[in-house]
Amino acid sequence: MTAPNVKDLRQAGFTLIEAVIVIVVIGVLGAIVALFIRMPLQGYQDSVARAELTDLADLTVRRVARDLRLALPNSIIVAADGSTISFFITKTGGRYLVAEDEVPGFKDFLAGGDEVDFAGPRPAGKQEILPGDSFVVNNLGVAPADAYASTNLAQIEAISVIDDTNFHQYRLKLESNPFATQIPPMPSAGSRFHIVGPPVSYRCNAAAGGAGSMTRQWDYGIVRGAPAANAGTISVMTRRVSNCSFSYGDSAGRSALVTIRLELEVPEGGTVKLVHQVHVDNTP
Template structure:
């Protein structure tokens, strides 16, 4: 028998390897050119969605709070458009104005009065009741002339910790409850006028500050922000708050604008909230 022929194994030559590498590089460059724009577009879209969601969430939260504000309690702080103060409410109702029952008497100090509508939630001890807040001398919750602290309450009755004679009766026999846990609330926008940093991000932040007491005199500057203050938005490059009371004082308009800048791209949102000033 003749011996089987010897099989010779051959590999790639250097020229073939270099050719394959060169061709692969050309193909990779072409592929990168096709997918670069879609990938960059995806990251751009993700950034825009994030900044839009941040601004929208902040404005919605502010709008909800201002709609629940005590009538005639919104006030601008000083001449700055970057800070607004208001008194939040948690519930309200109608008081009994005449006997039988425990009526709220405006001619003599009162300790207990009946509530005609069921309170929900029931006020806690330390919460405050306000009657007919007009925001003027004699009927200003900030000054305390129509405000009293609650000792205890049920769904249909309120007992005050001190006998109080409220200044003016409400035409609709209405009252509002202020929470002791928050007292006055401020929305503060810091560093919004300092532009953007080297990375293209806004330098400012938006905060919601509470429990600053209820001060008769409007502060001339916004309260200080600490490291543990609750933040609603960051990367803020510009914000504006403006409050305009209605001509008849039965409504008001709060205009809010916030710009969020990230990676040299700015998202700007505007919202206007009608505030009921009918106490």
């Protein structure tokens, strides 16, 4: 066996200078690669953030729009600064009986008394008429047919069945009867009525940098327009609100257009602005 050549042993491996050069070259290549990858990655992250904001804004305005389509005719009120919108939500409706229907023993609440009869399928499920709901006729939004002033609104005390097989006739007992004392009388031309719950409000709490929110407020009693900021029950519809507003355009008293403007923003940057319009039927 021959001894290893000392010169060959000295030439094996890398020198320190060679290792430093390799590290420098790898660092330069990494910087070049990062330069080209950073912008696409940032663009992807921005696209994801905008998509999330857009979905959040769209979900919020559609939730508001769903309630607005159920608004009691002529009950929508928007604050002067556009920060809040308030209205009664219609639960169900129908047609009350009048003398021309020639139904024996029906109760004519317009002539007095605290009972009103209606015919047709009895509402069920989420539309079921319950004690505590409000009975409204011919709401015009002005006296003497103004639900906010309770001149054409009465609380329901009870509901009973008169005939559930032939005429499908039912009877509502009212806690009071403002309809018989209206001056002038304001019955519905089509003998229509609406059943509503308490008013609801949507409030914009906009703040710079997306620090604001939009809230839904209910169970605060009957108040014309926006209630006190802390009244009733409040739930947050969305956060990240930097700007929002409501506007209401009435057209000949029979239809209206509600415009919702919502702007969402994230602290890292990125803003989504959404405008949504809802057609409202104001035929009482």
